[in-house]
Amino acid sequence: MDLEEILTRGVAEIITKEELLEKLRSGRTLRLKMGFDPSKPNLHIGHYVGLRKIRQLQDLGHTVVLIVGDWTAQIGDPSGRDESRTMLDPETVRANADTYMQQFFRVVDRSRTEVRWQSEWFGKFTLADVFNLTSRFTLGQMMAHETFRKRYEQGLPLSLMELLYPLLQAYDSIAVEADVEFGGTDQKFNILAGRELQRMLGKEPQNVFLVPLLVGLDGRKMSKTFNNTIDLVDPPEEMYGKIMSMGDDVIIEYFILTTDVPMAEIEEMEREMKAGRVNPRDLKMRLARELITQLYDAEAARKAEEEFVRVFQRRELPSEMPQFRLTEPKNIVDLLVEAGLAASKSEARRLIQQGGVKLNEEVISDIEATIALTEPAVLRVGKRRFVQLVP
Template sequence: MTLSPDELWRITQRGVSNIIVREEFVKLLQEGKPLRLKMGFDPSRPDIHLGHVVGLRKLRQLQDLGHQLILIVGDWTAQIGDPSGRSATRPMLTHEEVMENAQSYLRQFFKVVDRDRAQVVYQSEWFGKFSLADVIGLTGRFTVAQFLERDDFAKRFAEHRPIAITELLYPLLQAYDSVAIQSDVEFGGTDQMFNLLVGRELQEMMGQRAQQCFLMPILVGTDGVQKMSKSLDNYVGVEEAPDDMFGKIMSLPDEFIVSYFEYLTDAPETELEDMSRS
């Protein structure tokens, strides 16, 4: 199936920060073969917000073109905690807490993505069979120096703040997810770029075609300063009451209204241009 220029623009440009590698991704789209779209989430909290919806909407667009979503429940990595964009180690969760949160997450995800064109898998399906030899073999493919290039690790290392060994494992485990499901395209926010690129590299090391990395923009929270986050209390939850959602959106600084319409709605470009001028 050959996409029109307008369809290609909508998929690859609107509400997209970067695609690595864009030309390769467009070629795959134009070939018309169903792609395996990887979206992983760590159920470290029971709720999702509009910041998550930015990526989910893009997944739904691709599902509507016939591509398959592989939704990975990070029931192992959630117990480690990914520090991306954070300045401290996150507390580890029990497996029971993770699984309870996962059920809440899935209910909310399927308000946006098509359940019938999504396959839900759990990391424990492959990591549950991992031996110590498998872990050592995985860690031997990368160096500490490579991982200290990641911004959040580099900052904490320079400031002599703690970095747990388990946190260094996080990008490796997320990368192996791509190998386990033979991902064609992985989706994540711009703060996940390092992890997605590790997945791309690991696939090549293990004889697979390198996945494309689809990086979504970070939605600014209702404070108009930092990214939307429950921990910063600047979020709009997917399951909040409509009146509460409306009140929070109305508190948003005017300069971010256009980006909210661009990332979260199908408003025509002409309408967005009119908003920008007003």
């Protein structure tokens, strides 16, 4: 992929592109900053969009600087949220960070990455440092942040601690001497704050590199709340099934943002799909193979496709599934939770009431049903979750 395509394909905005091009052509090694707050344990395919970009520039010889937001994660980025986050304890943040980095380095080259923890500099911050930092920005500037402004106008809680978040992220750029900072479009305010702080302190301002926010499988915002994410740790079979369940209207966007399929080929796919000359199912299968090959390998993609065809096209059972020993009669709600097919009893009841629970392909509609076995059986929830029950 040439430099022009790196700076245009799947890119929402660069501030400024001319400055960045000049830096890239200068011959010096740039410091490419990307931060993450380990507030949850898993990265999803939306994060993958930005990770691919920094990997592409890393392959040109530049250094990735990964900021582990062990301080800001305890606050939680308020961007796009209409309520305050619950503060996390340091142990949870550290555990999440460990899993994040394992996933991060499935995409980015570890040998050319500098990992920095915010506690390196914020652990030494004094009250005088806080005063010095906060004095450089006004309340008016903070209220230009769309999330802050909306919450204030709606009379919703907005803590002073949350107002500090963009300033702390901005100071990260000072601490690591960032040349470019990457993020989604929802990070524009915070990254621009870093650029402005560098200018105030007489440093060369970082460039802002923004990538689009990838929508979830159902076309809404990608979020665990909506159960519409593809996590980087999803097994290949599950990843394949999720991609096949996505809406047809997001196929092209996923090809552009998450694969290396040439743009000319993607544009042809779009024309063929609009004309009705290609089945969207076939494009999803291609997309699934591309993504799984990138995140695992071609053999994993082949096996995942075989499994999908067996289970969803031939209506056969999966070749492998977890087992749960049922030695005595058990209420179906309790069974779903204990077998790991529902996260809670309320979710189990909802699944049953929606007709999503089957035992040996017979729908179970009664939340009071008792399940007893004399021989092995298959308990199924939705299209992709199976457990073999054994007496």
